[in-house]
Amino acid sequence: MNTQMIKINPEEIDKNTLKEAAKILGEGGLVAFPTETVYGLGANALDEDAVKGIFVAKGRPSDNPLIVHIAEKDDVYKIAINVPQMAQKLIDAFSPGPLTVILKKQPFVSSIVTGGLDTVAIRIPAHPIARELIRLSGVPVAAPSANLSGKPSPTMAKHVIEDMNGRIDCIIDGGPCSVGLESTVVDMTGQCPVILRPGGVTLEDIKQIIPTALLDSHVLSSISSAEAPRSPGMKYKHYAPKAEVTVVEGEHTKVREKIRQLCSLAKADGKKVGVIVRYGEEASYPADCVLTAGYESTSYAASLFANLRKFDENGIEVVFAEFKSEAGMGVAVQNRLYKAANNRVIHV
Ligand code: AMP
Ligand code: MG
Numbered sequence: 001m002n003t004q005m006i007k008i009n010p011e012e013i014d015k016n017t018l019k020e021a022a023k024i025l026g027e028g029g030l031v032a033f034p035t036e037t038v039y040g041l042g043a044n045a046l047d048e049d050a051v052k053g054i055f056v057a058k059g060r061p062s063d064n065p066l067i068v069h070i071a072e073k074d075d076v077y078k079i080a081i082n083v084p085q086m087a088q089k090l091i092d093a094f095s096p097g098p099l100t101v102i103l104k105k106q107p108f109v110s111s112i113v114t115g116g117l118d119t120v121a122i123r124i125p126a127h128p129i130a131r132e133l134i135r136l137s138g139v140p141v142a143a144p145s146a147n148l149s150g151k152p153s154p155t156m157a158k159h160v161i162e163d164m165n166g167r168i169d170c171i172i173d174g175g176p177c178s179v180g181l182e183s184t185v186v187d188m189t190g191q192c193p194v195i196l197r198p199g200g201v202t203l204e205d206i207k208q209i210i211p212t213a214l215l216d217s218h219v220l221s222s223i224s225s226a227e228a229p230r231s232p233g234m235k236y237k238h239y240a241p242k243a244e245v246t247v248v249e250g251e252h253t254k255v256r257e258k259i260r261q262l263c264s265l266a267k268a269d270g271k272k273v274g275v276i277v278r279y280g281e282e283a284s285y286p287a288d289c290v291l292t293a294g295y296e297s298t299s300y301a302a303s304l305f306a307n308l309r310k311f312d313e314n315g316i317e318v319v320f321a322e323f324k325s326e327a328g329m330g331v332a333v334q335n336r337l338y339k340a341a342n343n344r345v346i347h348v
Contacts, residue, residue: 004170005161010034010128015136018129022136024169025050030057032146032160033133034174035125037098037183037200038153038305039160040069040143041168042133051112051142057167059149064232065115066142067100067123067183071134076122079106079140086210087188093209096126098183098200102231113142115232123183129174145182146171150240152305152340155180159309180302181332185231186213195219196231198332200301219335241308243274245319245341250348252278252322258348259320263287266318274316276307278324289314293322297329304333308340 004024006017021031028050031042041058043050045068055062068079073091076083080103087101105120114120125131134141145153148163157173164171184199184206192212195203198219206213218234246262248255259275263286266273273287278300282290291307293300300323311319323337324330338345 003165007173010174025137029169031170033172035127035130037179039146041146042141042143045140045142048110063115066113066144067121069141069143071131094201095124100183100185102187152308155305198335202328242312243316243319247321247323247341247345249323254348255322262320271317274311274319276321300333
């Protein structure tokens with residue numbers, strides 16, 4: 001398949017160019033597009049064959065449901081039924097933005113989109129290209145992240161090209177994604193909001209609107225086989241780079257010492273070693289590739305997936321990642337980092 005490349009400046013959207021991509025969506029094609037979280041791989045959510053194409057292009061298991069993206073708040077009611085008032089409150093507070101709500105689905109919403117569930121995940125992206133593309137296409141757009149299943153989500157067009165060139169109809173390059181981690185998924189079908197996946201809208205943000213909101217117990221722990229996960233996506237090993245990642249958690253000076261030791265041991269073992277540090281002193285680590293996450297959780301989030309891909313590009317075999325547990329956006333970073341590390345964590 002020949003993949004058409006389109007470049008669009010998000011600050012000055014060329015509508016005629018974007019219309020070409022919207023037309024491809026309308027005709028049942030697959031289009032990758034930037035959002036504020038990560039790049040999405042979109043198809044017309046009302047076209048079952050198009051949606052099936054997403055699962056094929058990504059190699060995604062068919063029971064892992066997709067998020068339906070819409071442009072306007074009122075469109076929630078076209079896709080969901082029994083929308084509780086607390087869901088409307090969250091949507092009013094955080095949409096458009098990195099918030100996905102799980103609601104009971106309208107009967108016409110295909111079980112291919114929902115992975116056989118009677119609920120549907122809905123999001124209104126804030127990115128101007130994503131929103132305008134959905135408007136121009138005139139349909140709800142089913143879109144998971146635009147990576148091959150099991151790889152870190154793409155936060156730049158070049159990541160999408162690496163994974164999807166030749167597999168989909170069109171890639172829109174709209175620059176890097178600002179949040180860098182996937183949306184916060186909140187189950188709104190129970191008594192109180194339950195965060196199934198942490199993201200750019202934090203637990204603290206949500207509690208400001210609905211104080212009873214809570215994090216699902218699976219978010220910061222490995223999935224125990226005894227208890228079924230509440231989101232199908234939780235049971236899959238996500239965000240796995242080729243390298244074996246170990247998280248080293250604690251105060252900076254202690255973590256730095258520990259990571260230096262671990263690097264030396266791995267080097268002595270003949271391994272190609274990568275390190276993620278919060279800030280500075282990159283040259284002081286005996287490693288092959290040292291990348292900076294930044295001091296703030298938001299910059300850690302924005303750089304994480306790109307850094308994991310960079311290690312793969314450089315043939316890095318083991319990675320040590322500095323981390324310190326934090327509230328807010330730190331919860332989302334921890335969730336993705338632990339998954340990338342398959343829960344290998346050293347506390348110092
Ligand atoms: P992705 O689009 O690749 O970022 O993944 C979407 C995430 O939303 C996955 O973890 C899904 O399991 C989750 N999700 C989508 N629809 C539902 C739903 N109806 N109920 C629970 N989780 C969902
Ligand atoms: Mg994904």
